[in-house]
Amino acid sequence: MMSLEITLTVNGKSHTAELEPATALVDFLRDILGYKGVKLCCNTGECGACTILMDGKPVNSCVVLGADAAGTDVVTVEGIADGDELHPVQQAFIDTGAVQCGYCTPGFIVSIKALLDRSKNPTAEEIEEAISGNICRCTGYTKIFDAVELAAKQIS
Amino acid sequence: MAKAEHTVLGTNMPRMGGVERVVGKGIYGIDLNLPDALSGGVLRSEHAHAKIVGIDTSEAKAMPGVRAVVTATDAPDVRYGRSYIDRYILAKGKVRYMGDPVAAVAADSQALVKEALKKIKVAYEPLPVMVDPEETMKESAPTIHDDMPLPKNLPEGVKVKNVCGYAAVNIGDAETAMAEADVVVDEVYETRMIHPQYLEPRIAAARPEEDGRITVWANAQAPFPVRTEVANLTGLPLNRVRVISTDIGGGFGGKGSGVTSSAGLEPICALLALTAGQAVMIVLDKAEETISTTIRSGCKIWIKSGVKKDGALVARQGKVVYDAGGYSGFGNQAGGRCTQMVGGWYRLPNIHMDGFTVYTNKQVCGPVRGPGGPQATFAMESHMDSIAARLGMDPIEFRLKNAPEKGDGIVGVPKLRDSSLAETLRVAREKIGWGKVKLGKNQGIGFATGAWIEGSGPGGGAVVKVNEDGSATVHIGKVDYGTAARFGIPMIVAEELRIPTDDVTVLNVDTDASPWDAGTVGSRSMLVSGSAVKLAAEDARNQILRMAAAQLEASPEDLEIRDRRIQVKGAPSRSVSLASVCTAAHNEIGDVIGRGYFDSKASQADERERGSSQPFTTHAAMVEVDTDTGNVKVLKYVAVHDVGFVVHPKAVEGQIEGAAAMSLGQALCEQVVHDGQGRTLNPTFVDYLMPTINMLPRIEAITVSGYPGAGPYGTKGAGEIGSVPPMACIANAICNATGVRVRRLPLSPENVLRALREAGK
Numbered sequence: 001m002m003s004l005e006i007t008l009t010v011n012g013k014s015h016t017a018e019l020e021p022a023t024a025l026v027d028f029l030r031d032i033l034g035y036k037g038v039k040l041c042c043n044t045g046e047c048g049a050c051t052i053l054m055d056g057k058p059v060n061s062c063v064v065l066g067a068d069a070a071g072t073d074v075v076t077v078e079g080i081a082d083g084d085e086l087h088p089v090q091q092a093f094i095d096t097g098a099v100q101c102g103y104c105t106p107g108f109i110v111s112i113k114a115l116l117d118r119s120k121n122p123t124a125e126e127i128e129e130a131i132s133g134n135i136c137r138c139t140g141y142t143k144i145f146d147a148v149e150l151a152a153k154q155i156s
Numbered sequence: 157m158a159k160a161e162h163t164v165l166g167t168n169m170p171r172m173g174g175v176e177r178v179v180g181k182g183i184y185g186i187d188l189n190l191p192d193a194l195s196g197g198v199l200r201s202e203h204a205h206a207k208i209v210g211i212d213t214s215e216a217k218a219m220p221g222v223r224a225v226v227t228a229t230d231a232p233d234v235r236y237g238r239s240y241i242d243r244y245i246l247a248k249g250k251v252r253y254m255g256d257p258v259a260a261v262a263a264d265s266q267a268l269v270k271e272a273l274k275k276i277k278v279a280y281e282p283l284p285v286m287v288d289p290e291e292t293m294k295e296s297a298p299t300i301h302d303d304m305p306l307p308k309n310l311p312e313g314v315k316v317k318n319v320c321g322y323a324a325v326n327i328g329d330a331e332t333a334m335a336e337a338d339v340v341v342d343e344v345y346e347t348r349m350i351h352p353q354y355l356e357p358r359i360a361a362a363r364p365e366e367d368g369r370i371t372v373w374a375n376a377q378a379p380f381p382v383r384t385e386v387a388n389l390t391g392l393p394l395n396r397v398r399v400i401s402t403d404i405g406g407g408f409g410g411k412g413s414g415v416t417s418s419a420g421l422e423p424i425c426a427l428l429a430l431t432a433g434q435a436v437m438i439v440l441d442k443a444e445e446t447i448s449t450t451i452r453s454g455c456k457i458w459i460k461s462g463v464k465k466d467g468a469l470v471a472r473q474g475k476v477v478y479d480a481g482g483y484s485g486f487g488n489q490a491g492g493r494c495t496q497m498v499g500g501w502y503r504l505p506n507i508h509m510d511g512f513t514v515y516t517n518k519q520v521c522g523p524v525r526g527p528g529g530p531q532a533t534f535a536m537e538s539h540m541d542s543i544a545a546r547l548g549m550d551p552i553e554f555r556l557k558n559a560p561e562k563g564d565g566i567v568g569v570p571k572l573r574d575s576s577l578a579e580t581l582r583v584a585r586e587k588i589g590w591g592k593v594k595l596g597k598n599q600g601i602g603f604a605t606g607a608w609i610e611g612s613g614p615g616g617g618a619v620v621k622v623n624e625d626g627s628a629t630v631h632i633g634k635v636d637y638g639t640a641a642r643f644g645i646p647m648i649v650a651e652e653l654r655i656p657t658d659d660v661t662v663l664n665v666d667t668d669a670s671p672w673d674a675g676t677v678g679s680r681s682m683l684v685s686g687s688a689v690k691l692a693a694e695d696a697r698n699q700i701l702r703m704a705a706a707q708l709e710a711s712p713e714d715l716e717i718r719d720r721r722i723q724v725k726g727a728p729s730r731s732v733s734l735a736s737v738c739t740a741a742h743n744e745i746g747d748v749i750g751r752g753y754f755d756s757k758a759s760q761a762d763e764r765e766r767g768s769s770q771p772f773t774t775h776a777a778m779v780e781v782d783t784d785t786g787n788v789k790v791l792k793y794v795a796v797h798d799v800g801f802v803v804h805p806k807a808v809e810g811q812i813e814g815a816a817a818m819s820l821g822q823a824l825c826e827q828v829v830h831d832g833q834g835r836t837l838n839p840t841f842v843d844y845l846m847p848t849i850n851m852l853p854r855i856e857a858i859t860v861s862g863y864p865g866a867g868p869y870g871t872k873g874a875g876e877i878g879s880v881p882p883m884a885c886i887a888n889a890i891c892n893a894t895g896v897r898v899r900r901l902p903l904s905p906e907n908v909l910r911a912l913r914e915a916g917k
Contacts, residue, residue: 094171137352141852
């Protein structure tokens with residue numbers, strides 16, 4: 001099968017790798033580059049578990065072709081902490097009890113980081129809007145909402 | 157009981173494993189990286205009911221890169237199941253739902269697997285498809301299982317077919333009491349199938365080892381039952397089967413185990429690996445998962461109650477028809493529990509219920525979060541409001557009038573030691589502002605209570621190894637998927653050994669090393685592993701104090717552990733470090749290994765003797781109904797629970813909020829939809845609607861205290877009971893807002909609007 005070579009930046013590191021044209025970005029990131037923090041779930045862009053930042057914007061990496069990520073700057077959940085120091089959102093998830101099974105957590109953390117990058121004091125509506133594309137089956141969202149509020153407080 | 161001197165219990169310790177999860181380093185089943193593993197896949201039936209006339213695998217087998225192709229004839233002639241042993245891991249002779257596994261392939265790549273599955277030619281002879289259990293249980297219906305008998309406990313004279321479970325409640329004389337009642341209310345309710353839709357897909361991986369053993373990786377809630385199943389279905393003895401639990405991305409009963417979840421995935425994977433002589437990993441696609449793995453069944457509930465004018469319930473009669481699906485799965489257990497719970501948890505002296513669990517040609521019933529309970533409660537607690545309305549009574553007062561008290565019996569519990577139901581009702585009434593808050597147009601408030609009777613069940617053990625530096629490594633049989641295993645369990649060890657929680661590691665399950673356990677099911681992590689780990693830590697502590705006593709020339713009873721030291725109580729200068737005692741153990745007993753177990757028989761005997769304290773709950777919702785669209789907006793939601801002593805408040809709240817949210821999903825939108833041929837019409841997340849944050853209010857979880865349960869320190873299970881009341885709670889709030897009673901789930905815009913129009917509104 002034909003394959004292409006692309007170059008992109010992931011979490012500040014440049015990668016050049018080969019992939020088949022039909023490979024979804026989620027599979028490229030997980031299986032070829034090894035970023036398994038990007039979670040695979042619905043494959044239809046509905047659940048948000050595979051959310052990453054692409055040039056600063058949150059996208060569902062299961063509905064983006066890997067090839068379309070050529071030349072972009074990608075941030076996954078693995079790239080959000082500052083070395084050993086957790087990002088306030090990550091710490092807030094732990095402190096508020098927002099991590100149950102934790103499978104949706106990476107996607108939420110990426111979506112929320114994007115929110116807090118653009119809005120330091122988000123309103124309840126902005127919070128709901130920012131994570132309305134992420135499904136969590138464990139928490140009922142209450143503690144996740146608490147985590148966003150706590151993280152926003154820590155940042156500002 | 158919880159004591160004031162607890163230093164760890166009752167605090168919100170950070171969840172063990174939290175850091176790796178927030179940085180994306182959790183290794184879930186789907187993240188396993190087995191070098192040289194083949195990809196595996198399953199061929200699923202395209203008919204809901206058909207004879208298999210022949211399977212031709214020759215073309216698939218001949219494909220380069222295909223390493224194993226298996227069908228029923230390659231597997232031992234062994235069936236599995238729970239009440240009814242009615243299922244092969246790969247369908248034999250017949251398929252019974254669209255999604256039934258027929259064959260499996262292992263190949264060098266996932267693309268090759270898909271291609272090879274297409275090359276397997278299965279000749280089917282279609283049979284009549286039965287999707288409605290009411291039709292299927294008629295004597296004239298086609299037979300779904302030729303060699304499965306009707307339940308042995310079926311009453312004489314009952315003419316049914318395709319029934320794989322019967323449950324009855326018989327208390328007092330319901331017929332006479334009904335005839336003597338002042339008011340009789342008779343209703344019918346229906347619920348639909350939902351899928352648990354945990355986010356992490358099910359996986360199985362298996363690797364044949366050089367020494368004749370097989371290693372299986374599973375993201376299953378019950379690794380030991382998986383081991384049993386793999387052993388039985390491969391013919392290997394248990395000591396040659398090792399099951400390792402991965403991190404698990406949600407389960408809710410759906411990953412209960414091979415047997416209870418009826419996915420059969422681990423044995424199929426093991427069969428492929430043994431055939432190929434190489435490691436194989438299967439990952440289910442989400443749409444494949446929705447049609448093939450186990451679900452919360454739909455059911456139909458007839459409920460009729462008799463009351464006196466003063467509001468005293470005197471009689472209940474009813475019937476449940478519960479959909480098992482193509483195999484019995486967990487249907488008998490869930491249908492039986494549903495039947496009991498329609499009987500209710502109020503003081504009710506005369507009850508007669510019949511519950512039938514019925515085969516159909518749909519996917520199989522599993523033990524999804526509170527199996528049978530949410531459906532029963534949708535009917536039972538909606539019905540309670542209907543009765544209150546007929547009597548002109550306040551719904552809370554009506555429930556308080558009938559709430560059980562200390563010494564009363566309720567269905568499934570001969571004697572209550574105490575009862576928190578009335579307190580949860582009063583607190584919920586207060587918190588939602590019933591009678592106080594001003595409601596707008598088309599706004600209403602509803603309540604529903606819930607119970608989740610904790611009864612008999614398997615025991616289970618724990619091992620607490622105290623290392624030479626004084627830290628503890630803990631084995632339990634329950635897995636971690638956000639439940640007690642890595643919230644409350646490490647806290648118990650820290651509390652009992654008086655060591656920091658950071659010094660405690662609770663391992664995930666490896667059947668080669670962990671104590672046996674039936675699985676992380678039934679809200680029993682705290683009861684089973686919590687009880688066991690408390691005793692194991694005490695056992696370890698006693699060993700440590702005995703050894704320290706010799707060094708300190710004191711009696712073990714006079715010693716205590718504090719700040720990683722062992723000291724004489726009241727004379728802290730006479731002390732020795734915990735590490736030195738545990739290191740010196742090498743010269744004496746080797747190492748400190750505490751063992752404990754939950755003794756289920758003893759616990760049951762105690763409950764019989766003293767009566768039992770059960771968890772109860774009341775939920776309250778405020779909703780607004782859009783009478784033009786039928787859309788229901790939940791404005792406020794309060795969940796008041798008695799779960800006994802609370803070890804980790806945020807973990808308990810999280811369980812309650814999550815359970816409530818899942819059932820709110822079923823209340824408002826969720827359902828698996830089938831056509832008349834048994835085809836699932838909404839298998840992907842595009843069509844299967846689940847609540848997102850903007851559909852739900854922030855759920856307020858509140859606990860009441862003072863009713864210690866059977867678990868360690870007086871805990872009770874908290875994982876499932878929150879899923880019990882929401883559907884009725886929302887239905888009651890809609891009725892309060894509009895005057896219209898909706899008796900069919902989901903309470904979707906379509907169904908609510910239809911009900912409003914039928915009522916002329």
